[in-house]
Amino acid sequence: MRFSIALFLGAALLGLSLPTCHGGGGQERVEREGLARLTQRYRLYDVQYVGDHVFAVGFPGLILHSGDRGATFEFQEGGLGEALLAVDFVDEANGFIVGRDGLLLSTTDGGKKWDLLPTGVKEPLFDLDFVDSRNGWLVGNFGLILHTSDGGKTFERQTVKEEEDEGDSGSAVDSPGSAADSGSASGG
Template identity: 40%
Template sequence: MVVGSYQGLMRSVLCICLSVVLFMPGLGLSAEPSVLATLQKTSTPMTLMAIQFKDAKAGWAVGSGGALFSTADGGKKWKKQTSGTSALLTGIYFIDQKTGWVTGAAGTLRQSVNGGESWTGHPLETQQPLYGVHFPSATDGWVVGGGGTILHTADGGAHWVEQASGTSAALYAVQFLDAQRGTAVGALGTVLATRDGGRTWVPQVSQGAVTLFDVFFTDESTGWAVGNAGALFQTNDGGAKWVDRTLPCGKTCTKVIDLLKVRFTSPQEGWIIGERGMMYRTTDAGYSWSDGTPIAPVSLFGLTFSDATHGWASGENGTVVHLQAGK
């Protein structure tokens, strides 16, 4: 997948005819025998751009055409919910089992206070697409999007204020460790950091023209960012310097695959998913990564973990994959 095609998907509603998705254990995991991957049935042709589980049972997934699904049994059954919009939804974050937020195209920002059963829109001045959302607490939250958009709430979402990012590049992901320390990444190698709750955003060392789709910090020092053409970067100093960890072509190679999400369940164990259903895993803090393993026949955009053992990925054709890690 080229960068343009991924970004085009972010900007438009995608509908692909779905071949029936069956429960299939262990799809193509010969290189990663300690991981069991199971395709879960959602009965939708829509692309599921983002997914989140609060525990091993309760989860939500959102995507194209305003698609919204929830599960109460770990994904064995997925129930369609009404999002109240037909916009492409690209981000989701539940603060707890009841209160959640979704972001999407044309300034879409919606909130649920009943576990996703109903959603209320929050009108914003911006019409930029909104891609990422994160709440480090019940009161403080951030949303990032096109044109360098950064929005902040300090009252649980009642009011949203735009913060000056200093860039016009699209921002695809944001993560805060607490109410003061956060990082956002996006197009043109953009990495922004704040240490004062977003009052000021400071550009970090640029990674050139590469587009960064996601960022994840395991602590205040160690973080990872992934992007197009297999881009993989690590920082050990809180983001002041990012080191290229892109896997070389050989036995394991990421350079021909767009990497779209990265998550760590501990300082040692991390996961990356992306184009063509590929998954990479590390159990030694990123010093080495498993061979790329296809866990689905489609590209995967969303990744979430409820604990160190259970994870889920979501993507094209309504695909949801349950990941179960062995010890």
């Protein structure tokens, strides 16, 4: 289930949930001022909850993980310094992240190790949805839809009829044939 990152940050700034972040040398408590500094240094774009785990992604190459429902967070390696725009986990072990320049990352161990998977595109990928660890869709600019049925090893480009797409929106599917997430830059 996805929650708005603005809601997540708003709740944290109001003191409803103040996470800690791992900066390499042990965990330090991030109070309101510390959280504000963290959000000035990093841009957070997406968050996903799966069981007791929370994953958040952003820029530059930010991957945050919590194993205690957001009480504490730690940085995970693998972001490559790129803008990471969306995260989707199908269970606590198997997850995917998309970002700029056709970036797709995959993990099978809850984010301890992230692998870069080639998508064959250079356009930014804005959202994704996997129905299981093998079947998923990635969406980007100008009606770009990529489908995989082998966990991201290969992709099939799917198209939207030009008269149905104005080039500024995208959707990800929750199950074959049903839209789950969508957005539009023009408000339409």
